[in-house]
Amino acid sequence: MQFFWHIVAMICMSIPNILGFNLIFGKGKIFHFGPIGVSTVATYGVFVPLMHGFSYPSAIAIGFVLTMIISLLFAWLALRLEPDAFGVMAIAIHLSLLAVVINWISLTRGTRGLPDIPRFFFLQTTQSFALFTFIIALLWILFLFVLHRGSFGRSLDALAEQLWYAGSLGIDRRWVTVIAFLIGGLGALITNVIYCQYVFLVHPSDLNFPVFIFFVMVVVAGKPGSVPGVLCSLILLTLLREGMRFLPIPSEFIGSLRLLLFGLILFVAVWVRRDTLFPKARSV
Amino acid sequence: MSLLSVSHLSLTIQDHSILHGVSLSVDEGEIVGLIGPNGSGKTTLFNVLSGFLKPTSGSVHYRGQDITNVSPSKRAKLGIGRVFQNFGIFREMTLEENVLVALEALPKQDRKNLGNLKDVVHGTLDMVGLLSHAKKKAGSLSGGQMRLLEIARTLKSGKTFFLLDEPTAGVSPKMTEQVADLIRQLKIEGKTVVIIEHDLPFISRICDRVIVMDVGRVVLTGKPQEVKKSKELQELYFGAELV
Numbered sequence: 066m067q068f069f070w071h072i073v074a075m076i077c078m079s080i081p082n083i084l085g086f087n088l089i090f091g092k093g094k095i096f097h098f099g100p101i102g103v104s105t106v107a108t109y110g111v112f113v114p115l116m117h118g119f120s121y122p123s124a125i126a127i128g129f130v131l132t133m134i135i136s137l138l139f140a141w142l143a144l145r146l147e148p149d150a151f152g153v154m155a156i157a158i159h160l161s162l163l164a165v166v167i168n169w170i171s172l173t174r175g176t177r178g179l180p181d182i183p184r185f186f187f188l189q190t191t192q193s194f195a196l197f198t199f200i201i202a203l204l205w206i207l208f209l210f211v212l213h214r215g216s217f218g219r220s221l222d223a224l225a226e227q228l229w230y231a232g233s234l235g236i237d238r239r240w241v242t243v244i245a246f247l248i249g250g251l252g253a254l255i256t257n258v259i260y261c262q263y264v265f266l267v268h269p270s271d272l273n274f275p276v277f278i279f280f281v282m283v284v285v286a287g288k289p290g291s292v293p294g295v296l297c298s299l300i301l302l303t304l305l306r307e308g309m310r311f312l313p314i315p316s317e318f319i320g321s322l323r324l325l326l327f328g329l330i331l332f333v334a335v336w337v338r339r340d341t342l343f344p345k346a347r348s349v
Numbered sequence: 350m351s352l353l354s355v356s357h358l359s360l361t362i363q364d365h366s367i368l369h370g371v372s373l374s375v376d377e378g379e380i381v382g383l384i385g386p387n388g389s390g391k392t393t394l395f396n397v398l399s400g401f402l403k404p405t406s407g408s409v410h411y412r413g414q415d416i417t418n419v420s421p422s423k424r425a426k427l428g429i430g431r432v433f434q435n436f437g438i439f440r441e442m443t444l445e446e447n448v449l450v451a452l453e454a455l456p457k458q459d460r461k462n463l464g465n466l467k468d469v470v471h472g473t474l475d476m477v478g479l480l481s482h483a484k485k486k487a488g489s490l491s492g493g494q495m496r497l498l499e500i501a502r503t504l505k506s507g508k509t510f511f512l513l514d515e516p517t518a519g520v521s522p523k524m525t526e527q528v529a530d531l532i533r534q535l536k537i538e539g540k541t542v543v544i545i546e547h548d549l550p551f552i553s554r555i556c557d558r559v560i561v562m563d564v565g566r567v568v569l570t571g572k573p574q575e576v577k578k579s580k581e582l583q584e585l586y587f588g589a590e591l592v
């Protein structure tokens with residue numbers, strides 16, 4: 066039973082971050098390869114101040130501001146650079162941020178991470194986590210569902226299909242892009258504030274490149290841009306990831322086996338969607 | 350004063366000079382044909398007028414305002430509409446959404462003045478006989494249907510100045526007449542239109558004036574009848590039979 070609540074909590078707490086990423090990368094078809102860079106800023110932006118004596122509300126406020134700033138930086142780059150250049154740049158930013166938190170030991174304790182993260186008073190058991198994250202996830206799904214179906218979602222679709230056609234209708238690419246990235250940032254903040262309490266720990270290994278691979282895999286396998294599709298694949302792939310521990314394999318192999326398997330799934334998913342994932346620009 | 354005036358417009362992309370000192374003007378309510386051989390820079394000129402390409406030199410004035418450095422979306426909000434050579438329709442969206450997304454991009458006040466957007470969407474689709482396809486993906490339409498939808502959408506989203514890039518390209522002969530009717534409708538409603546076309550009979554039937562371009566320059570302008578008879582045009586299109 067405990068495992069069930071654990072799975073529910075793990076799935077529900079990833080939903081804000083994953084669906085935020087799906088909005089940008091899946092629906093907007095913007096090659097945002099730095100969502101975990103945003104998560105890095107969100108995580109350390111909240112928990113470094115918290116560990117240095119700030120209260121939860123003020124630590125979250127500081128984390129929020131920093132997350133919005135890094136999201137704006139990504140949005141600005143997405144508008145300034147060609148799509149492929151932005152993709153590479155986003156990876157570079159993620160890795161640089163990771164290098165900073167690993168090496169700025171006096172502030173972040175580097176690879177030892179920040180231990181003993183206190184939990185909100187109402188989040189003391191796995192079950193309470195499951196319940197709380199379920200409500201948060203539900204509200205977030207509802208919010209994104211409305212967003213996807215409404216005029217914002219249509220503008221994003223239009224821009225994703227053809228920038229010039231969208232521009233000629235009066236759709237302002239700057240606004241739409243900035244809003245999408247800010248929502249993605251908010252999702253990253255929510256997920257990471259809850260996750261670090263759940264594991265009592267802030268650790269850079271939860272923010273490294275394989276996490277990003279997992280994100281891309283979930284979105285691509287689920288159907289980029291589709292909220293129900295991405296939710297389904299998130300559930301299945303989380304079950305797979307968490308369930309692998311029960312396999313009769315020595316635990317030191319689990320990590321590499323998981324990465325191998327995920328690499329394979331990503332390969333197949335990208336192959337299956339190769340025509341729609343990276344649409345060719347149509348000439349005008 | 351003319352609605353649109355373009356002066357000494359030049360564009361060079363990667364050392365490749367595409368437009369050389371193009372100057373022209375269009376009056377309100379006029380229907381102007383823009384003709385010229387393939388590769389003469391007609392579409393590129395439209396791209397500069399829509400704001401997608403920044404000219405290397407020269408200026409564009411619209412309703413007396415210098416819009417040379419204004420973004421495409423702001424130009425759209427000023428009433429400049431564009432119909433693309435390759436159909437500017439979002440094929441992954443339904444017909445309904447294709448119209449709706451255009452209406453939603455309007456400035457707030459204009460959107461309010463339209464009333465219920467759903468009704469406007471239906472009216473637009475009905476106008477071109479596509480109401481029964483409302484929920485279908487636009488990618489399933491024929492070329493002619495896409496063209497009608499695109500022009501109707503541009504009209505209903507309040508554009509007053511139309512840049513039509515080869516509106517009959519990819520349209521079946523049967524539907525070409527329907528497209529021509531829709532363009533005449535634009536004139537009746539007092540809109541201003543510039544049409545790029547290869548179909549010269551089509552141009553002479555619906556245009557008040559013709560501008561001829563060749564290798565990035567305006568080489569001739571005049572009434573359709575005069576232009577058709579001119580030696581320059583005969584030379585440009587030598588061998589082509591002019592009706």
Ligand SMILES: Nc1ncnc2c1ncn2[C@@H]1O[C@H](COP(=O)(O)OP(=O)(O)O)[C@@H](O)[C@H]1O
Binds near residue numbers: 362388392393
């Ligand atoms: N983005 C671009 N980069 C380089 N050359 C271009 C670009 N766009 C158009 N051209 C060139 O400019 C010339 C004019 O093209 P275009 O405006 O499409 O002609 P038209 O519409 O009159 O057939 C062509 O030689 C074309 O190859």
Ligand SMILES: [Mg+2]
Binds near residue numbers: 393434
């Ligand atoms: Mg052309």
